[in-house]
Amino acid sequence: xxxxxxxxxxxxxxxxxxxxxxxxxxxxxxxxxxxxxxxxxxxxxxxxxxxxxxxxxxxxxxxxxxxxxxxxxxxxxxxxxxxxxxxxxxxxxxxxxxxxxxxxxxxxxxxxxxxxxxxxxxxxxxxxxxxxxxxxxxxxxxxxxxxxxxxxxxxxxxxxxx
Amino acid sequence: xxxxxxxxxxxxxxxxxxxxxxxxxxxxxxxxxxxxxxxxxxxxxxxxxxxxxxxxxxxxxxxxxxxxxxxxxxxxxxxxxxxxxxxxxxxxxxxxxxxxxxxxxxxxxxxxxxxxxxxxxxxxxxxxxxxxxxxxxxxxxxxxxxxxxxxxxxxxxxxxxxxxxxxxxxxxxxxxxxxxxxxxxxxxxxxxxxxxxxxxxxxxxxxxxxxxxxxxxxxxxxxxxxxxxxxxxxxxxxxxxxxxxxxxxxxxxxxxxxxxxxxxxxxxxxxxxxxxxxxxxxxxxxxxxxxxxxxxxxxxxxxxxxxxxxxxxxxxxxxxxxxxxxxxxxxxxxxxxxxxxxxxxxxxxxxxxxxxxxxxxxxxxxxxxxxxxxxxxxxxxxxxxxxxxxxxxxxxxxxxxxxxxxxxxxxxxxxxxxxxx
Numbered sequence: 102x103x104x105x106x107x108x109x110x111x112x113x114x115x116x117x118x119x120x121x122x123x124x125x126x127x128x129x130x131x132x133x134x135x136x137x138x139x140x141x142x143x144x145x146x147x148x149x150x151x152x153x154x155x156x157x158x159x160x161x162x163x164x165x166x167x168x169x170x171x172x173x174x175x176x177x178x179x180x181x182x183x184x185x186x187x188x189x190x191x192x193x194x195x196x197x198x199x200x201x202x203x204x205x206x207x208x209x210x211x212x213x214x215x216x217x218x219x220x221x222x223x224x225x226x227x228x229x230x231x232x233x234x235x236x237x238x239x240x241x242x243x244x245x246x247x248x249x250x251x252x253x254x255x256x257x258x259x260x261x262x263x
Numbered sequence: 264x265x266x267x268x269x270x271x272x273x274x275x276x277x278x279x280x281x282x283x284x285x286x287x288x289x290x291x292x293x294x295x296x297x298x299x300x301x302x303x304x305x306x307x308x309x310x311x312x313x314x315x316x317x318x319x320x321x322x323x324x325x326x327x328x329x330x331x332x333x334x335x336x337x338x339x340x341x342x343x344x345x346x347x348x349x350x351x352x353x354x355x356x357x358x359x360x361x362x363x364x365x366x367x368x369x370x371x372x373x374x375x376x377x378x379x380x381x382x383x384x385x386x387x388x389x390x391x392x393x394x395x396x397x398x399x400x401x402x403x404x405x406x407x408x409x410x411x412x413x414x415x416x417x418x419x420x421x422x423x424x425x426x427x428x429x430x431x432x433x434x435x436x437x438x439x440x441x442x443x444x445x446x447x448x449x450x451x452x453x454x455x456x457x458x459x460x461x462x463x464x465x466x467x468x469x470x471x472x473x474x475x476x477x478x479x480x481x482x483x484x485x486x487x488x489x490x491x492x493x494x495x496x497x498x499x500x501x502x503x504x505x506x507x508x509x510x511x512x513x514x515x516x517x518x519x520x521x522x523x524x525x526x527x528x529x530x531x532x533x534x535x536x537x538x539x540x541x542x543x544x545x546x547x548x549x550x551x552x553x554x555x556x557x558x559x560x561x562x563x564x565x566x567x568x569x570x571x572x573x574x575x576x577x578x579x580x581x582x583x584x585x586x587x588x589x590x591x592x593x594x595x596x597x598x599x600x601x602x603x604x605x606x607x608x609x610x611x612x613x614x615x616x617x618x619x620x621x622x623x624x625x626x627x628x629x630x631x632x633x634x635x636x637x638x639x640x641x642x643x644x645x646x647x648x649x650x651x652x653x654x655x656x657x658x659x660x661x662x663x664x665x666x667x668x669x670x671x672x673x674x675x676x677x678x679x680x681x682x683x684x
Binding site: 118141142169170191199 | 307455
């Protein structure tokens, strides 16, 4: 799996409340959620995000609530992949379970700017910043997680197993 | 190599003699929890793969508490979906308005979770049950759906951090001050992916309500779970609340911890977390003059009977400041009934507070206490992120019920000692 896109970058501790505020949680419709993604952090996100863009964040990305609506909103807004220094635990699980690719790479985050063109190669564990020309090695997912992703998410994975 | 409490519970539930940190396991769950925000998403996933029945009708708890009593048509539709699913599947533990409570206060109170259990919940504060010596952790809706089908969850065995509690807490210092102090020390990602294990002689000074509050906020340090050593206090609570079989797991003397902290409870002062992260903590006496507009006393963190009693002790014979709205929300019907019996509501109403039926409403900015632009609240809840309780330019300060009640009277954030002298 290979994703190439323009970077939208934020800082540390991007919490689920700003990814999708609780006032919109009376629906679980992905399209509706995407309309309000990042609204409390950056009002311009929804208008500038394009299909395939890559979201870059600092430490503890997705901290806070267990709401799966957060990765759902990010995915539905067109983001192809999230790269961060670290992810909050529940967000990490949720992203894998719904099939939103996520990668931890602190060095890449430090050296990547908003607007850069990034290529994330999940199979080989490599990220290339085409704007700066730099290349980064990332850790590949454990086999079990790769199986979930290949199945298209956790529910399909357990269905296949049954 | 020895194992921590968490490792032992995970080993038992995954059918292993030993599990090491980093291992991926599939573990059997004793309870799966969902609320009116997360369960509807799980139910849709459950139905999408054509599942026809749940793994066990007695091991699933569905608690509509976030937008309930329903604030609008959309939230009513979400609960309706959940209610219909519970009926269709024969799920025993669905709690309608009038029996329900804030989920993490309700489940222990009803004895649905107990020592040695493995509990997952589609709510981040599911880590609360670690107070009982259980492994409990928050997950998302898809995890919940999968567990409702299979009765199992995939988990990575966490590394552990040991918190050795010593000393006796001083006056006005409760579980909330202790956990805010700890998060202030280690940061909101200080325990990322890890287990926080609480032990030490200081435990004897902590009530169960203190421990529920501390375990509840383990997630605010990024932890996978928080867990307390089981002692006589725990066993007494279990005997009074649960008829379920339980098992006590004790950490081995050679269990491995990636870090250890000694926390002297006698040195902790009443503590407040300033906007916009739970790690921005400071002793209440050092924050200067901060006028406030609203106080909320309640939530899964601090809506239990002890919290109500301490708030009443401070509000008795006093009035809420004219510039402040004070909202009090007992976390469950039982806490409500107990407040009524003890005359606490008389005190609250005399003081000028508003008392609500159980709900998570204001804590997550759902309803029943939303903040306008520029407004400031002191809340006994667990998060003070940007826009948490309303307008993106409002502010939430996290504090204990004692500090919150005292602040309601003073009209600014103060220590209880400041008004009780």
